Structures are given as C-alpha cells and as structure tokens.
Amino acid sequence: MKALLVGEYREGKLLDTIYELVAFAGKTGADTAFCLIGDAKNVPNFGGTLYLADVVKYGEYNPDLHKKLILAAIKIENPDFVVFSHSSYGWDLAPRVAANLKIAQISEVVDINDGSFEVGCCNGKMRRTVKPATNRVVITVQSGAFSIQKVPQGIPTVVALDVDCASKIEFLGYEPVEAKDVDLGKAEVIVSAGRGIGKKDNVQVIAALAKALGGELGASRPVVDAGWVEHSHQVGTTGQTVSPKLYVACGISGAIQHLAGMKKTDFIVAINKDKDAPIGEIADVFVIADVMQFVPVLTAKLLK
C-alpha cells in the first residue's frame, strides 16, 4: 500500500497539518510519499520521496495547475491513497483530482477500520462508514482527527514536477485578517454565545455571565455571520484559537470548526437543550437546559 500525502503552503510557510496526514497513513500501514507545491528551502522532515513543484511559478492557490501537478505525481508514484487535509485547500482540490481519475473520494475522514472509512455527518452529530468501490481513493482527513507522537526525521529525495503553467484562474493574493480588538488567546475565562441564544438582544445576557466570571465574550460562527457579535470575538478555525482555563459554550451545537478552536481549554461547560449536540462530547459539564432560562439564573447566583 502506498499513500501520496499532499501538503499545503500558506504565505510562504509549510503548514504542519501535513504531519496529520502522516499519522493517517501510519494508521493504514501505507508507505508514504509527499507532494507539495512549495519551496525547496522549506520542506518537511521526512526520509522518502517528495514530489515538488515551485510555488513561485504555480502560486499558493491555483487549483487548476495544482491539480495537474498532483495528477503528474500520481502517474509516477501510483499510490493507493491520495491524501489531503479537509481544509480550504484540500476540499477545493481533492474533488478535481478524484473526478479526473474517476475514482472515489471520501471526505473528512475521522477514523479507518478494516478498509472502511468513518466520516462525520449531520453537522457532526452522527457518523457513517464509507467504502470505496475503486482501488485508488482520494481522502480528505478531518483536522485534528489524527495526530502523531513524533515528527518524522530525515531529508526527502526530491522529484521535480513541471506542467504547462497556462491557467484560466488568477490568484490575486491574500486579504489580511481583520484587526482584533479582543485577544481571546490570553483570556482565562471565555463565555461564548451560539445560535441557541435565539436573537441579538440576548447577547447581553451571555456578556453578563462573561463579566460575572471575569472573562471575555466569545461567539460561534453563525452568531458572527448574523451580525450579533463582531468577528473579533469568533472562536474556531476561521476565528481565534483559544486555550482558557474555563470555556462556557452557551447554545453552541459544536460544529467541528468551532471545536477545533477551543478544545485545548482546561475545563469546558456546555449549555444546550439538545442532548445530542456534539459539544456534549467534549464538555466536562453538560448542562441540558434552555440557555436563556439557565444563564440569567447562573449569573445571578454568581453575583450573590
């Protein structure tokens, strides 16, 4: 068995999510090779074959060209698995590779057992198993689902990749992250509002609990999208990653993108009326109650 692991560069840096792909490959027992549209001066620690194309020539984002380069690497390497992170890069690119080879793609894999892949579904509340009908399979791996104890060592043997670089897609660059007026990264206590609070007016109830606990207000993505709370308060993969001593999730179901941003918390309290909410999986205390009934009572008792 062979796995071709496709890594990712962002603003000149190799993302270390590549080592999660190594952990995934380790679990399948496959031999690994890497494929990167990257920089020869900034390669992963690894003793095997690295298919490398120059990121200056092909751009950090150009799925059209990256697809062609990865297809060229697949042709030489002949892997059983072509593995990406389930990230903005991976979910954009993986289906292009799979469709061109007419092979199965399995998205957001969290585990693998006897050739059957376990993936999340229904907003992370449920799981299903998927079995490919093709010998070669494209995989995207859920962020954080596989981790390795030790970063591999060694210097890779580079095989240079080159394709015609005419493209119909133009990458114009990055737009920087909005300036943050709150640094949640340093907060000891964060109390976050989720969609379960019901309406914008209720944000103040959650903010009052945050104040009573001496902490900061956080928010889940839907609450920020709805304009109830500023983006600078957003916790999750597209917001801030936090590691407070106490995190109180109020009416947050616990989408994987949110959990990825707060699971390093020492102690997690979740308040939700849906007892199946995925946040319950990682909570130290799971309060099954209507958030707008429970929170004011809790705040009042704390202030007494």
Next chain:
Amino acid sequence: MKLLVCIKQVPDMDSHFKANESGDWFSETDLAYRMNEYDEYAVEQAVQLREQLGEGSDLTVLSIGPDRVVETIKKALAMGCDRGVHIQDPYVHKKDPWQVASIIVSYAQDKKFDLIFTGMQSQDRGSAQVGVTVAELLDYNSVTTLVDFEYADGAIKVKRELEGGLKGVVRMRLPALVTCQLGLNVPRYPTLPNIMKAKRKEIEAVSVSSIPNEEPLASSNRFYPPIKRGGGVVLEGEVADIAEKLIGILKEKTTVLR
C-alpha cells in the same frame, strides 16, 4: 446570461437522528425539512446577480430528490429564481457524490449555463464534492468557499475564506461554478407577494431514470451516533438546582471562582 443554482433539501439539524431500517442513513420519521443552509447563500447570491443583470438573464433552481423537495424549490422561486427543475429521485440519499454530480451534469450539459452556484457542502452528508465535480465534468472554472462575490464584464472576482480569518482573492472568466460559504450575504426571507408570484412559476419535473446515470464510486454503509467519550458530568433538571451544582463543580475543579 443563464444562471443555475443547485440546492438540496436537508433535515433540520436540531433533530434527533435515528438510523433507518437498513441502518445506512437516517430514518425520515419525525424529521422536518428545510433548504440546506449553505444553499440559502447560493440562492441569494444568484438572485442578487440576476437583479444586477436585469432583463435578458434567467435563473434556474435545480434540486434532486423525492416529491417533498418541491417545497424547497418553491422557497427558492419565492426568493427570486425564475424557474425550477425537480429531478425526481426518491433514492438520491443512496447515491454517492459522483452520481449526484453526474445527474446535475446530465441536465446541465447542453443548457450552456454561464454561471452555476452551489452551497459549499450539504449539512447532512457534508462531502463538499458535488459542486467542484460538476465543474470538472462540465470543464468549467470553479472556486469554493466564497465569502465575497463580484461580477463584471464576463469575469468574477471572489474572496475565499481560509483558516484563521485570512481570505484569498481569485479572478476567473465565465463559464464558472462557485460554491458558497456561510456569511457570503444575508439570505432574504421570501415576502408574501413573492410567495404568491412563485406559485405561477414553472417547475419542470424530470424523472431521474430518463437521464443517464453513473455507477457509484463509493457506498455508505452504516449510520450511527459517535461513541460517547464519557467522563463528562450531565446536569439536568430544575434550573436553580443545576446552577448551584454547576457553581459547586466550578469551585472544586477550576481556579476561576474564588
């Protein structure tokens, strides 16, 4: 200009899910259905572009599924789509992303759509494959995870959402397909006059067996809740009592309450 938006009807994600009899997907009993949340943003963006283009442009909304999906198509029509297409398939939940994409392609390939909108993923399956696969099969340019969209002079300029709040700016010419992320716009609520107007809009019914169907590349076999990690304390009951209990636990287990 011809526009297409592809939407899916999904169960309300607050539902309690149980496996069906064959154990491979959820039981439909007691579920309420709605438009996939990501698709609401796709419909809104398509309708905004339709309004920008005005006369001479046409926006089709397509959905695959059993008869109940007509309700979701009607919502998209009430939001401002011009016509609907219902690909009748009571077994669409048994199909893999490759098959779903190929059904859309079978319908779309001779229609010469200039721009196709889809959600970034469905809330129930969440594969994030169908949109991009449609584009590959039609040989269209495509870009995923849109949080900003502009159209001018036969080209689109979009912003993609990346991890950590960074955005990638991308430009491409039409024909193209885009997949829409949450927060791209503010999806409108259909007004009563528009709901009434939508009743007169055409919904073309196409039987899935009347168009070419591909064999699956993968099968979904078992549907089940995640294994409980355990260890967490569950508090349930009278609000005042559980608030007291929670404060007790926080005093004992954390250093934040003094």
